[in-house]
Amino acid sequence: MTKSMNPKKTPPLKKALVADWPALKRTFIRPEDDAARSTLIKYMEQILFGLHDFLKTHVGFTEAVSLKDLADRFTDSLISQNPEKKLADVITDLIEDIAPHAVNVASPYFIGHMTSAIPFFMVHLKTIVTALNQNVVKIETSKVVSVVEKQVLAKIHRLIYRESDTFYTEHIQSTHTTLGCFTENGTLSNLTALWVARNTRFSPKNGFGGVEKEGLQAAYEAYGIERSVILVSKRGHYSLDKSGGLLGIGNRNIVAVDVDEKNRIDLTALENTIHTFKKSPKKTAILAVVGIAGTTETGSVDPLSNLGDICAENRIHFHVDAAWGGPTLVSEKYRHLLAGIEGADSVTIDGHKQFYMPMSCGMIYFKDPTIMDSVIYHSNYVNRPTSVDLGIKSPSGSREANSLILDSALKIMGSRGYALLIDHGIETARKFADEIEKRPDFQLVTPPELNILTYRLCPLNLKNKLGQGDAEEVAQINEKLNTLNRTVQRLQREAGNSFVSRTTLSSATWPGQDMVVLRAVIMNPMTTIEILREILDEQEAIHKNRLA
């Protein structure tokens, strides 16, 4: 049994619990009588508000108990034979013993990651999805929900590609084509995009059954290829490397292209790379070029229009990883930041990021509604050809009906509601950047393009030296600053009032030098410029306190 975290509380003596069939069966029928119903509702109240009250009182995202101490409390590997606890006690434990040691990602002071507060109605929507328990792998366990999913896919596809009414009328409910699919996260969406790109490049041809059927070795022989590569900027997400590994291409063949001073892919470097591979004596297939709409570290957006042109010219699959930035498209004010995305052959967007859905929901979209034919799988018992069985073209098997959540959220918020959130993030990030620049002991490292920025503590005296020093002196200062920022980030995290994350970027000015930077992601609508000032104040205070 998990050792109690509240050793002081002695539980009252209770009758030992025993697994019994009539009681068990009752858990499969929701109770009929009012008393039992009101008990179930009471539990929900406890969940909705007990958790809420807790989160309110703990402003910070974490508590003082170390991970090591926590781990020591969860070391029993035996499953109890008899029931250990009733639902009420399990809920109480989760609220009193687990939640305080979880991370309060909903706090407006938690600006370190892409996980944030979600509107409370998302909890209701997820509860409905759970109560319905549909499995969208096949129509026989989902029916209308599969049809709804196809509609939502079309709505987001249209947001990206803006095809004609005729196009959507033809494809929205077609059982032969698909505009994309829901996955569980951006990683699986990127994997799906590159899987499709690989299969399209090595499609069946005279005597060759295609790479999906015959494998990479046979594909290389049939196409006279010795190596496959995928090109993406240095700021690409690690899921692309993972996809390269999974797909048999090898993750070293996910080639990192240099970025410009704005952390966008360097187009000249890209063109040179393409040229080099084309001329390489080792015959190389470029399976895809990946553009990023919102890099994880800096929120930068690659020049998508130019990338589209380069890919079209060289006939390369153009994938856009818009896991983060995709929902910016709902903002009339800022959708231009993603101009060119409509030229992509495939686009990744995450639902649990800027669509503010609960964990976890990914999506992948394709310009060509037939391109997913290269990843079709059937079976005798489900997923029959030309059915609406969504499992036919999907990396996953059994799958939750998260499309119902997005569909409902779009209705509750309207695109303008979502746009308000997007605009708030971008505009607050800009204010934050101004504030950082105003403060003598800080340095803005990457200004926000969307709603992510990086900066560092950089005391004025060192800042001045940075401007004058040679490479070696600068390297020494950077090293000092790296230690400083690592320490301040850690101390602030441990204090538990607020959280910014940190990452390491290579210096644009001094090649080869690494900079530890603080990273802020502004997506919580409750995160105001006042809160951001407090966070900077705290960092300054930690720094000064360290010197004292």
Added chain:
Amino acid sequence: MTKSMNPKKTPPLKKALVADWPALKRTFIRPEDDAARSTLIKYMEQILFGLHDFLKTHVGFTEAVSLKDLADRFTDSLISQNPEKKLADVITDLIEDIAPHAVNVASPYFIGHMTSAIPFFMVHLKTIVTALNQNVVKIETSKVVSVVEKQVLAKIHRLIYRESDTFYTEHIQSTHTTLGCFTENGTLSNLTALWVARNTRFSPKNGFGGVEKEGLQAAYEAYGIERSVILVSKRGHYSLDKSGGLLGIGNRNIVAVDVDEKNRIDLTALENTIHTFKKSPKKTAILAVVGIAGTTETGSVDPLSNLGDICAENRIHFHVDAAWGGPTLVSEKYRHLLAGIEGADSVTIDGHKQFYMPMSCGMIYFKDPTIMDSVIYHSNYVNRPTSVDLGIKSPSGSREANSLILDSALKIMGSRGYALLIDHGIETARKFADEIEKRPDFQLVTPPELNILTYRLCPLNLKNKLGQGDAEEVAQINEKLNTLNRTVQRLQREAGNSFVSRTTLSSATWPGQDMVVLRAVIMNPMTTIEILREILDEQEAIHKNRLA
């Protein structure tokens, strides 16, 4: 906008909804005042019991509206700019317009698939997970929840492998090793197992960086291999083919081995296949042999002990797909049916199947706690080496904390509670088989080993002829029977009172002949032998009515 399904209802005139910032911000704070709180609770009540009441009144799993008609109602591809509906209306629509056209998988008359009723407390548990909204990809967005996940993994690992206390003390919270990982479904678990098997077979060696890094082509060169195969019986799940395609091996290299008359892998055929590949002039690597503990179609269990021996002898990775059957291990009475599973190098188990969790939760376990080192991925900003960041060794990125649900359910049910469910399924399936055999117009095709069986309508006169006829006559009768069973299954489904699925098996007695069979999966504790008799009665009635 979705066309209303209740065209008769004219909604009262309402003020148009507009996206506005203060209202939007309020959705991110759960309300403080009692009135607002009670509204939110009322919604939950509507979800918990409104849905419940509906499902009760619709015994069948589906309603009379055709899929085509449904599809015609979901053809608008535009996202509304302003909010269309308030939460209350969205919930009402979901209950009144969507749920009636979804599938009532919770009905005890729904015995066609592996999706079934779940205990009501699962809905509460999922709601907690959603309200906490942790992302277990990294400790910084999950903290204690990652630690809990490691503990649950150890509990299920122990159920499978029964290693020593020392073993679990060492690994349960180790930041260097892992006993497995949660995924989203069995497909992704099988993929992960084969990914690891591939990488272990083609691991780094002098000058070669390993297949994950350098790709399959380079691996084949380094190891002098021309082809990779994975062996599994004909009853293998289609996710294995999909994995073969994804991993670059080619799905034709997922080699189907014959089964015996009990639908278990034919060991002689397997040994011959291994022998043939070993002697093949085309140098072939056998990456894995897959044993099945509960085939999707017939619920059969391969002889796992023998498979383990064969794999050990030939030094082949032994994977067991126990997505369905795995939880049988909690039953003291029936765990012997999976004897030998402890010899597996990896084991897939689904949470949303016989652990009765909500959609969707998969798991993969490994005997060797270091074997997942072959699929490690780090990044600068998260998932740092030797942290408890679960995203380091996982096919997914962002991931929901479903381990909290399994952990809680194990505490609420105890292993004996789960065992009661398992035992009920197996024993009710046996009674069902007896009932089928008693009825002259039915034929039991595959008796239940676990809780799945197949049978068909086979009128007595044809049954007698089947016993006497030659191959050609039998083929004619089978064809007649196939049409009959296809029709009866469809008519019963359309009537909406009950649902069995159908699949096609090759005849054990008459090679080359296909049999359409009805398939029953008995997992709902409310499914009694009386209900099963009613289902057979209905099938008989449909058949007689057709003849009349």
